[in-house]
Amino acid sequence: MSEAPVLHLIVCAAPPAQRVGELAELLAADGWRVCLIATPIAASWLDVDALAAQTGHQVRADWRRPGDPEPHPPADAAAVVPATFNTLNKWAAGASDTLALGILNELLGTGLPIHVFPRVNAALAAHPVYQPNLRRLRDAGVVVHDGDVLRAPDEMTPSRWAVVVDALRAARPDRQRARGT
Template sequence: MTDHPVLYLVVCAAPPAQRIGELVELLMRDGWTVCVIATPTAATWIDRQALAEQTGRPVRWRPRLPGETDPHPKADAVLVVPATFNTLNKWALGINDTVALGILNELLGSGLPILASPYAKESLTAHPSFGGHLRLLATAGIEFTETDALRPSEPTATFRWPLIVARAGRHLPASDA
């Protein structure tokens, strides 16, 4: 149990993943309990131990053994940042070959708010399957940021985390106070 709404943060392997702790900090300040779920490649790019200490929960990236309990509480919302070309296409096709995709596929029809921030090279976003898959996921209820939302305005600038936090904040449950 937590005192704050639970946000599953699915992290894919793209440059913003290496600084995902910055986003976690902002999300936690905004009132979320953050549970990080990483794709297998992203799991090798991030400091899983530091994120576990930061969030108070282990980073999930490998399947649980049969009978093993889920270390994360039930989600109130889901954020996929950065959402890569590979993950978005596999998700749209219902491919379930990683823990991250398994969770995304299970939650797709749950009614939970899900926000994804695509991060892919222009050459990949021009691929004929990409736009169709984004539209398919959007019809299933996925909300997207613009495709370049995470791109820094200049090479030395930071990622635009506040934009992501503001969009996620729209899904914070109303306070009972």
Template sequence: MSRAPVLHLVVSAAGPARGIAALVDLLSADGWTVCLILSPTAATWLDRAALAETTGHPVRVEWRFPGDPEPHPRADAVAAVPATFNVMNKWANGINDTLALGTLNEAVGAGLPVHAFPCVGRGLGNHPAYAGNRRLLEQAGVVVTDLPNPDREGWQPVVDALRPTRVRRSAE
């Protein structure tokens, strides 16, 4: 009996995060089991109870206590949507000060398929640290695709970018 591949979706605090429920619905319809991990700031913006009901899994923000069971099934892939300037730079430098960053760091180290969809404005995108850190993540195997504007283009480009990973993982 095959199971739907599991996507750990890491959400950080950029404007598009407010519409993440629509992305979760599309990903679920596309065949993913979605588990959400939110940055602490994104957690204050979103209805965690409603998202947990939609996904069937708790929405995580904080580390679990040592010895407690893992509340999410093991990931087949991880995606950071949206990934902020702060998240991209901290992640590239291995900073592990939130569960969201810990999830991303561990996924890279475990060799899982990892996608990042940065949502970084022009001013921050031109900062000298950003280009180098983005390149570092790409060299580590992270597929980095600028986040399309969901207000104009919808979330479908994200679903489409993740689909080859889902198809590949469900065939294994």
């Protein structure tokens, strides 16, 4: 029996981040090994010890030191949930000033599936750089989902997380083919 595929779940600082443990649980039940990478602000909102115990992997927000081992296994796919205006625009510009952005920039060059679930308010979505930057990411192969998926009057409901899980299930690579074994 092969190991479950690895999902690098990048978490940005928007309200759904506070319930990312629920998403990680659903993804694990759906057959993923979940490794969380948080932006620095998002990490300050999370119970990183509880999430590490839940996933079996430390929650990363900081760069590792040269010579330190890589704490996460290689990704088979990645998702940014929730994705903020700041992170999306910096990523499209190629900035790597956080671990999350550095990982996203590296993954962009691998051809692995990357799904993005934005959580951006209407005023920021109307900013003149936002739509062109989403197009740039799409042109690079990123699947950018409808921004309303993570918006609900009562914040996140199980059905909202189900949309994310379903999209990632459809994107889950065959581990044997992805690893060339």
